[in-house]
Amino acid sequence: MKAIIQRVTKASVTVGEAQISSIGRGLCVLLGISVEDTQKDVDYMVRKILNLRVFEDENGRAWSHSVMDRELEVLCVSQFTLQCILKGNKPDFHSAMPAELAQPFYNNILEQLRQAYKPELIKDGQFGAYMQVHIQNDGPVTIQLESPRGTTDPRQLFKQEKQQQRREKTRSKGPSEAGREKGTSHTKADPSASIGAEGDISSEPQQ
Structure with a gap:
């Protein structure tokens, strides 16, 4: 599993003219699920997302607090293109988990995040939809994660x-x-x- 984690001042997801979800300061997480992913990858990614120290503490000391420490929001967006393998200049997505399997797998990730944190602070986009993701990166701070193989x-x-x-x-x-x-x-x-x-x-x- 791959993830791009961005510290944001605000982020939102729009489908068509409708805004599906939005957050204030917190994390925007783009998740790419591969055909090889298991519950072990879910456990790893959930733990890292919630415990990654990219926020300052009360005294302004950088890289001290996680999103949970600060009780901030998390916006997750399913992003199969993170599993892209280039063949020449053409993207190939055969490493991505098929949609019919990826959707319940992705829902499981959201459920694990909500169980480990505060459910009302975990937001998500619309799986499989053509989304407009608006991200106001704070810093900018962008972390790339991949579950261990x-x-x-x-x-x-x-x-x-x-x-x-x-x-x-x-x-x-x-x-x-x-x-x-x-x-x-x-x-x-x-x-x-x-x-x-x-x-x-x-x-x-x-x-």
């Missing part, structure tokens, strides 16, 4: 999630703190390792 072994999935959380925690630290940790990791490197291979030494496997 690979093993279905629960132990490996848990390990991958922990590794990702550690990387996100490291990125959220200040440069001086991250630099101290980097220096510490170098002191733990194998003394017998060659200088040329030193850059490959890491506490985590690269993905």
